[in-house]
Amino acid sequence: MGTDPLVSVVIPSYNHEKYIESAISSVLNQTYKNLELIVIDDGSKDRSLELIRQFKDPRLQVHAQENAGAHATINRGLEMAQGDFLTVLNSDDLYEPERLEICLKRFADNPDLGLVSSWINVIGSEGNLLGVKQGWENMQPWDLGDPDRSFRKTGSFSLNLLSSNYVATTSNMLWTRAVYQAVGGMRDLRFVHDWDYLLRVASQFPCEQVEQPLMRYRIHDSNTIHSNYDWMMFEICWVITANLNRFFGSQLFNKEELSAEITDLDMLYESINFQGNEKLVWLIQNYLTHLTQQGHPSPEEELIHNKTLREFFISKVKKPVEEQAPSRPPVLHRLHSHLKKVKQRMF
Known part of the structure; x- marks a missing residue:
């Protein structure tokens, strides 16, 4: 250059x-x-x-x-x-x-x-x-x-x-x-x-x-993120499930000592939050494994391109508990809560 x-x-x-x-x-x-x-x-x-x-x-x-x-x-x-x-x-x-x-x-x-x-x-x-x-x-x-x-x-x-x-x-x-x-x-x-x-x-x-x-x-x-909570949560579950293994052996689980592996496991456990949709993640992960074993050329993309499959997984998104749920999707709710505090400090 x-x-x-x-x-x-x-x-x-x-x-x-x-x-x-x-x-x-x-x-x-x-x-x-x-x-x-x-x-x-x-x-x-x-x-x-x-x-x-x-x-x-x-x-x-x-x-x-x-x-x-x-x-x-x-x-x-x-x-x-x-x-x-x-x-x-x-x-x-x-x-x-x-x-x-x-x-x-x-x-x-x-x-x-x-x-x-x-x-x-x-x-x-x-x-x-x-x-x-x-x-x-x-x-x-x-x-x-x-x-x-x-x-x-x-x-x-x-x-x-x-x-x-x-x-x-x-x-x-x-x-x-x-x-x-x-x-x-x-x-x-x-x-x-x-x-x-x-x-x-x-x-x-x-x-x-x-x-x-x-x-x-x-x-x-x-903003697009306002439009569909269930679809958004499906994609959040999908994006971690589809990409997590890219980090294995390079940035995670790349050390010989078992204690270091345990530390990585603990950090991973404390860092992931699927908003109560762990069963959906399990389902996505296992279906991706099935498609891979069947020789599908792009199993990850199949879940987002195939409308029938996508709508099935979206239907399994766990709805937030009403008394705990924000009116906004959680991504924006936390952001707006913080910004409200920022503005209070400003004035």
């Missing part, structure tokens, strides 16, 4: 006329200038495409398509990308001005890195700051039994991903072309395609987190 490698930014745009101009501007106004911006409008029904086409910058490419979904739109953009580094920005999020410059310095300092993320400024629908998510250190989506015995004590980027998607969003990932060539694109998931991608990358490549908020992640009522 040259001293100023090309960065490809992909924005999948869908019905975010309120936010899309800010998203695009946050890319074009980066302090790092050698970039291409690929915006693909995924069949928006509002004025998004009209607003996108008002921008006049030679680094910007605009494409329109019939609605295909987030993961397919992202993958199309990644296939078009020419950059040495690849990244995605959701059309309701924003980059801080120095994001690319600071993240690229991490890669320059450590050429072995495959992916970099950062802390996050969490904002409301109108752009007001709600709090700063500091990776795995705060705003946990669910309780861990004993954090001092969990993966949190390791300070490991990859192992902490097994507890939750603390990176939080597709917008918070910058990775190399070598990673893309090895891992490929996003898989066809509605809620956790970013988490799945992170686990696939982190199991193979060194990754780092910049301890500085370099993007703004927007919380609003139309």
Whole structure:
């Protein structure tokens, strides 16, 4: 790579006329200038495409398509990308001005890195700051039994991903072309395609987190995660079941002493929370084993592509107990609870 490698930014745009101009501007106004911006409008029904086409910058490419979904739109953009580094920005999020410059310095300092993320400024629908998510250190989506015995004590980027998607969003990932060539694109998931991608990358490549908020992640009522609790919980159970064994023998259970193996087992036990859906996890795991033994070429994808199978597993998601259950999905409930405390301290 040259001293100023090309960065490809992909924005999948869908019905975010309120936010899309800010998203695009946050890319074009980066302090790092050698970039291409690929915006693909995924069949928006509002004025998004009209607003996108008002921008006049030679680094910007605009494409329109019939609605295909987030993961397919992202993958199309990644296939078009020419950059040495690849990244995605959701059309309701924003980059801080120095994001690319600071993240690229991490890669320059450590050429072995495959992916970099950062802390996050969490904002409301109108752009007001709600709090700063500091990776795995705060705003946990669910309780861990004993954090001092969990993966949190390791300070490991990859192992902490097994507890939750603390990176939080597709917008918070910058990775190399070598990673893309090895891992490929996003898989066809509605809620956790970013988490799945992170686990696939982190199991193979060194990754780092910049301890500085370099993007703004927007919380609003139309976030995808609001839409279907059961489907979301199925995908959470699926993503851990489908990816956990990628870490065996390399980052987990890679030591000869039995005591070290027991320590890894204990950390794993304290780090995983399936919200009462352990039976569903057991079912997914055993059916994946069955498909593998039958010689199925892609057993993991079968569970998410086969509508009949997917709906069966979704139907087995355990509903949260009413008096304990938040009105939001647990991932957002914990986040909003923390942000409420943040705002109370602010005022």
